[in-house]
Amino acid sequence: MTNSLPKNVDDTMTLLGEGNYVADRSLATALFLSLELKRPLFLEGEAGVGKTEIAKVLSNTLGRDLIRLQCYEGLDVSAAVYEWNYARQMLEIRMAEASGGADRQTLESELFSERFLTKRPILRALEPHAGGPPVLLIDELDRTDEPFEAFxxxxxxxxxxxxPEMGTVKAETPPLVIITSNRTREIHDAIKRRCFYYWVDYPNAEREFEILKIKAPNASEDLSRQIVAFVQKIRSLDLFKLPGVAETIDWAxxxxxxxxxxxxxxxxxxxLGTLLKYQDDIAKIQGSxxxxxxxxxKAEMSQKESV
Structure with a gap:
């Protein structure tokens, strides 16, 4: 574990490998450029392909704090950035009134000071951290709405x-920002322009097998290869929700x-319920x-072995 950022793409590949993340070089390149040029990395792809895991790996391998903002419909500034602790403020007002203490102007300035501020993920990510700038994960941005995107x-x-009550809070050193989207809706171009973009696709068979060797090491080699080949074929079918890498690992x-x-x-x-998450999909695959x-x-695997 190191606090220093990778110096090139090869170092980034090594960093991801140390976190047991099997990545191709194009992903490592996008991540390196994001870290080096201090730009957010916008990761888009189907659910379960490993987007969120990249932020976790960065946090673990770099020894940085991971601050996660899990997005949802209706997310607003008070849940994502900050809110005032109104209960404490009211208590302070009553105590001041009871003691006949501070004048109104002084009391107002104290009420809107940092000790009454409840910091949410984004504000906490802008603060200095002992181990260096944290990893800010804005997860599943597509679940929010356009007003939050604008913010x-x-x-x-x-x-x-x-x-508004305190002014601008600016990070001394930018956090490492990873944004993910499952593409349930399109994210506005204004967001994407501020980020480097990468589409995280389903892995090919070779890379998925390598992932299983790391994430399900107790599975036999034959079983792992059969699982990967079976899942790869399922992904070519017309299903409501194709299985991601996370489901492949669960199944193994x-x-x-x-x-x-x-x-x-x-x-x-x-x-099949560990691999597929919708009954219609399970019914389509089960049986014959x-x-x-x-x-x-098995026929394709036998053919490869005989070559």
């Missing part, structure tokens, strides 16, 4: 926020827990379709 423009452009871990060394139709049918896909997987 973020100041943060992403100048790494600062304006608290579940099958290992059941002491399975290879795939068979009954095991697939019994455990699962057996057909498995036969294809």
């Amino acid at each position: 973020l423009l100041e943060v992403l452009s100048d790494y600062q926020v304006t608290v 871990q579940a099958l290992t827990q059941l002491d399975r060394l290879t795939l068979d139709p009954d095991t697939i049918n019994d455990t 379709e699962a057996a057909r896909i498995l036969d294809e997987v």
